[in-house]
Amino acid sequence: MIGLRSIDSFYVGGTDLTLAGLPVAERRMAAGAAPRRIDPNGACVTGQMYVQAYRQVAPRHPLPVLLWHGGGLTGACWETTPDGRPGWLMWFLEQGFDVLVSDAVERGRAGWSRWPEIYAEPPFFRTKNEAWEAFRIGPAGSWNDDPARRIAHAPMLFPTEAMDAFARQFVPRWADREAITMAAYAALLDRVGPCIVVAHSQGGGFAFEAAQIRPEAVRAVVALEPSGGPAAVSSAATRHLVLWGDRVWGHPEWSRYRSVADAHIGRIAAAGGIVRMIDLPEEGVAGNSHMLMMDRNSDALAARVLAWLAEIGVAGA
Amino acid sequence: MIGLRSIDSFYVGGTDLTLAGLPVAERRMAAGAAPRRIDPNGACVTGQMYVQAYRQVAPRHPLPVLLWHGGGLTGACWETTPDGRPGWLMWFLEQGFDVLVSDAVERGRAGWSRWPEIYAEPPFFRTKNEAWEAFRIGPAGSWNDDPARRIAHAPMLFPTEAMDAFARQFVPRWADREAITMAAYAALLDRVGPCIVVAHSQGGGFAFEAAQIRPEAVRAVVALEPSGGPAAVSSAATRHLVLWGDRVWGHPEWSRYRSVADAHIGRIAAAGGIVRMIDLPEEGVAGNSHMLMMDRNSDALAARVLAWLAEIGVAGA
Numbered sequence: 001m002i003g004l005r006s007i008d009s010f011y012v013g014g015t016d017l018t019l020a021g022l023p024v025a026e027r028r029m030a031a032g033a034a035p036r037r038i039d040p041n042g043a044c045v046t047g048q049m050y051v052q053a054y055r056q057v058a059p060r061h062p063l064p065v066l067l068w069h070g071g072g073l074t075g076a077c078w079e080t081t082p083d084g085r086p087g088w089l090m091w092f093l094e095q096g097f098d099v100l101v102s103d104a105v106e107r108g109r110a111g112w113s114r115w116p117e118i119y120a121e122p123p124f125f126r127t128k129n130e131a132w133e134a135f136r137i138g139p140a141g142s143w144n145d146d147p148a149r150r151i152a153h154a155p156m157l158f159p160t161e162a163m164d165a166f167a168r169q170f171v172p173r174w175a176d177r178e179a180i181t182m183a184a185y186a187a188l189l190d191r192v193g194p195c196i197v198v199a200h201s202q203g204g205g206f207a208f209e210a211a212q213i214r215p216e217a218v219r220a221v222v223a224l225e226p227s228g229g230p231a232a233v234s235s236a237a238t239r240h241l242v243l244w245g246d247r248v249w250g251h252p253e254w255s256r257y258r259s260v261a262d263a264h265i266g267r268i269a270a271a272g273g274i275v276r277m278i279d280l281p282e283e284g285v286a287g288n289s290h291m292l293m294m295d296r297n298s299d300a301l302a303a304r305v306l307a308w309l310a311e312i313g314v315a316g317a
Numbered sequence: 318m319i320g321l322r323s324i325d326s327f328y329v330g331g332t333d334l335t336l337a338g339l340p341v342a343e344r345r346m347a348a349g350a351a352p353r354r355i356d357p358n359g360a361c362v363t364g365q366m367y368v369q370a371y372r373q374v375a376p377r378h379p380l381p382v383l384l385w386h387g388g389g390l391t392g393a394c395w396e397t398t399p400d401g402r403p404g405w406l407m408w409f410l411e412q413g414f415d416v417l418v419s420d421a422v423e424r425g426r427a428g429w430s431r432w433p434e435i436y437a438e439p440p441f442f443r444t445k446n447e448a449w450e451a452f453r454i455g456p457a458g459s460w461n462d463d464p465a466r467r468i469a470h471a472p473m474l475f476p477t478e479a480m481d482a483f484a485r486q487f488v489p490r491w492a493d494r495e496a497i498t499m500a501a502y503a504a505l506l507d508r509v510g511p512c513i514v515v516a517h518s519q520g521g522g523f524a525f526e527a528a529q530i531r532p533e534a535v536r537a538v539v540a541l542e543p544s545g546g547p548a549a550v551s552s553a554a555t556r557h558l559v560l561w562g563d564r565v566w567g568h569p570e571w572s573r574y575r576s577v578a579d580a581h582i583g584r585i586a587a588a589g590g591i592v593r594m595i596d597l598p599e600e601g602v603a604g605n606s607h608m609l610m611m612d613r614n615s616d617a618l619a620a621r622v623l624a625w626l627a628e629i630g631v632a633g634a
Contacts, residue, residue, distance in 0.1 A: 001374050004319045007407060009396035011485035018462055019444070029441070029492050030545070042444030043462050048485040050393060057318050074426045076367060079326035090324060108426040109391045111488040114442055124346070125431055127336070127359030145335055145360050168328035168365040171428040175346050228347070 002093045003057040012191055013105065013184030014048030019117060046118050049184035050075075050109040053100045054089075060096025061315045063196050063219055066188070067092075067101045070201025071227070072126045072173045074108030075101035077200065081294045082162035082169070088198070088293045091302045096316075100195075102188065104203070105181040107171050123172035128163065131170070135290035136247045136254065137163065153247060155287035157295035166294070185210050189217040196314055198222040198305065200293065204242075205229055208264055211238035220314050222305050224292045227257045229264035236273030239312045240265060243301065245288030246281045254290070276308060319410045320374040329508055330422065330501030331365030336434060363435050366501035367392075367426040368419045371406075377413025378632045380513050380536055383505070384409075384418045387518025388544070389443045389490045391425030392418035394517065398611045399479035399486070405515070405610045408619045413633075417512075419505065421520070422498040424488050440489035445480065448487065452607035453564045453571065454480065470564060472604035474612035483611070502527050506534040513631055515539040515622065517610065521559075522546055525581055528555035537631050539622050541609045544574045546581035553590030556629045557582060560595045560618065562605030571607070593625060 019041050026035040052075065053064075067078040067089060078089040078101055092099050106112040106119075113119055126134075129143035132150070137158050142151040152160045185206050189195070197218050199207035204226025211218040215235035222241045225248075242265055248254045262277075269275045280288050288295050295301070309315035336358050343352040369392065370381075384395040384406060395406040395418055409416050423429040423436075430436055443451075446460035449467070454475050459468040469477045502523050506512070514535050516524035521543025528535040532552035539558045542565075559582055565571045579594075586592045597605050605612050612618070626632035 002321045002324070004321060006403065007319070007371075007396070007410070008403065009393055010401075011482065014485055016462070016481065027438075027441070027492065030495060033492075038441065039447075040442060040444070042446040043460070043484075044442065044444055044487075045481070045484050050485075052396070054324075076326055076426045079324070079369070084327075086323065086325065093324070103426065109393045109420065109486075109488070111486070114489075121344075124344070124355065125357060125361065127357070127361055129359040130356075143360070145333070164333065164362070165328065167360075167362050168331055168367075169426075169428070170361075171426070172431075175344065175350075178347060 005055045005057045007052070007054055009050065009052045011048045011050055011110075012187040013180075014045045016043065016045050017118070018043050022117065044113070046113040047105050047180040047184060048110055049105050049181070049188060050103040051100055051188060052102075053098070054093055055098050056093070056096060058096070059098050063194055063314055064098035064100055064192065065092045066192065066195050066197045067099060068185070068197060068199035068203035068207055069102070069104065069107070070203050072124070072170050074103045074169065074171055076108070076169050078293065081159065081298060082166035083159035084162075085298070088298065088302055091299060092198075095306060100192065104206075105184050106174055106177055112172075112174075119174055120176050121174065123174050125172050126170050128167045131167065132163065134253065136245065136251055137289050153287070156289065157287040157297055158289035158291055159294070159296060166291075182206060182209055186213060189214040193217055194219050196220045196222065196309060198224070199226070200224040201227045201290065204261070208240075208261075211235065211240070220309060220312060222308075223261070225254070225257075225290050226261045229260050233264070233267040233271055236268045236271035239274045239314070240268055241276045241278065241305065241308050243278045243292055243304075244280060245290060245292055245295070246286055274312060278304065322372045322374045324369070324371055326367065326369045328365045328367055328427075329504040330497075331362045333360065333362050334435070335360050339434065361430070363430040364422055364497040364501060365427055366419055366422050366498070366505060368417055368505060370415070370417045371410055372415050373410075373413060375413070376415050380511055380631055381415035381417055381509065382409045383509065383512050383514045384416060385502070385514060385516035385520035385524055386419070386421065386424070387520050389441070389487050391420045391486065391488055393425070393486050395610065398476065398615060399483035400476035401479075402615070405615065405619055408616060409515075412623060417509065421523075422501050423491055423494055429489075429491075436491055437493050438491065440491050442489050443487050445484045448484065449480065451570065453562065453568055454606050470604070473606065474604040474614055475606035475608055476611070476613060483608075499523060499526055503530060506531040510534055511536050513537045513539065513626060515541070516543070517541040518544045518607065521578070525557075525578075528552065528557070537626060537629060539625075540578070542571070542574075542607050543578045546577050550581070550584040550588055553585045553588035556591040556631070557585055558593045558595065558622065558625050560609055560621075561597060562607060562609055562612070563598045563603055591629060595621065
């Protein structure tokens with residue numbers, strides 16, 4: 001049972017702008033309807049981020065957990081796993097944390113803006129075959145549109161039978177929005193104050209950066225397979241935990257991302273910061289994909305995270 | 318306090334397809350990164366809908382409430398109001414209902430698909446000035462980018478000071494997706510079973526249609542200013558409540574939408590169905606905008622809805 005005081009949502013960040021000079025068109029607003037005059041010019045907003053906040057009646061920990069999704073996904077990735085198990089949102093709520101789930105700029109409920117007028121480029125759409133390989137579920141060339149003929153890595157902890165369900169979560173993404181997204185995360189931290197940031201993949205890179213620009217707010221970063229990191233360290237105040245799944249070093253892209261993250265964590269440690277790396281295959285846990293919070297051992301991994309948060313003193317016992 | 322057994326999410330609907338023949342491009346995946354080969358071809362899904370389900374430990378009513386948003390918006394419209402008050406999601410949860418909030422096809426966390434390869438046309442982006450006038454917050458021509466210089470209708474129950482906050486909820490929409498969206502709503506009803514559908518604007522049209530194609534599931538429709546309706550009635554089994562705000566008949570578009578809805582409700586009544594219309598200005602309640610669930614009297618309107626649900630026997634006392 002989760003006793004909630006409130007479920008509320010809000011938007012942070014965003015810049016107001018006014019579009020002018022775009023052609024007015026005659027367009028149908030509904031199938032079968034008569035065309036009507038559509039004027040796309042006028043006032044709009046771009047760069048906002050959506051946040052859904054779950055507040056406990058009696059939180060059992062001093063700091064809220066912020067869940068930041070990765071590229072091409074939304075906050076939905078923290079909810080039910082594709083095979084129908086409770087995800088990390090429920091897990092952290094059941095542990096008594098206040099939890100805030102965001103949809104980053106141009107993802108999900110945050111909305112997105114037109115191109116080329118506001119965004120410079122068109123978006124990217126991730127195919128299932130790309131995700132299958134990029135998320136290290138199966139080797140390159142092992143995808144098949146027929147689920148029965150897909151060959152996953154073995155052992156494999158991602159629920160491969162739910163791959164098509166998982167793909168329903170994919171949303172388009174843009175490549176030129178990093179600064180604007182980071183500004184919205186900074187606005188979120190300014191609003192929330194001291195917190196724990198749990199971030200996946202692209203979100204991990206934003207979390208690393210957030211700990212540099214808002215060290216007083218970000219008391220701990222838990223990065224699940226971060227895909228990027230800042231080039232320099234100005235603060236070592238934030239505690240960092242990084243988790244890595246299986247087959248990272250054998251993957252051209254992930255070995256490069258991991259090197260970037262390792263270098264960043266190394267710089268924080270060298271500056272006297274408190275860091276921890278959990279390399280699951282090194283510990284004998286084989287088969288984790290890039291989607292650690294969806295893998296079959298997702299609850300066990302969440303428990304590892306909580307143990308570390310308690311150890312560094314930002315979660316209750 | 319809300320005692321929840323679970324918060325889970327799932328996707329319904331959607332069609333798998335495979336894209337082929339699209340040009341492979343060299344594109345930057347992140348600012349400053351080297352261009353890499355991006356192949357957009359492969360397997361994807363289109364037409365899915367996102368649903369977030371809040372289940373009570375001890376529901377006090379026999380049927381769940383489904384909240385269906387309107388055009389250019391997402392499920393976020395049912396959460397906190399733009400001026401920061403609890404919205405209808407919290408209100409119905411506090412009354413003890415299980416509540417399911419959806420993001421319809423191509424909105425919010427449901428994701429959207431590329432055009433012209435999958436969708437035939439580009440989307441529509443609603444400007445603030447269009448919304449100001451179309452949602453009957455201010456008269457035509459009264460918009461100003463400067464909040465201090467906007468002239469709203471008077472009296473006005475929409476929290477006009479939060480208009481710029483409200484616009485952060487706007488998402489693009491397409492005009493040619495109605496059949497696919499309706500199919501996803503039907504899939505949702507097939508999964509959920511007997512329920513109460515509370516729907517706004519474009520969602521109201523989908524709810525009217527849903528009561529025709531799934532009368533055994535949709536026990537009651539509460540339509541807030543529905544913007545459409547089916548051309549014929551085959552079932553009068555579902556109870557219907559329709560709410561209308563102020564200045565509908567004076568507005569060219571809304572008077573037309575209202576005529577369509579009135580005709581539909583009239584056909585249900587003629588077929589022996591149980592219908593109720595609440596015309597707020599006729600009752601002496603002046604100033605409601607199109608955004609009834611965000612207006613300053615949103616709690617009072619929700620209480621009217623609950624009273625009607627109890628009266629027709631689909632909610633507990």
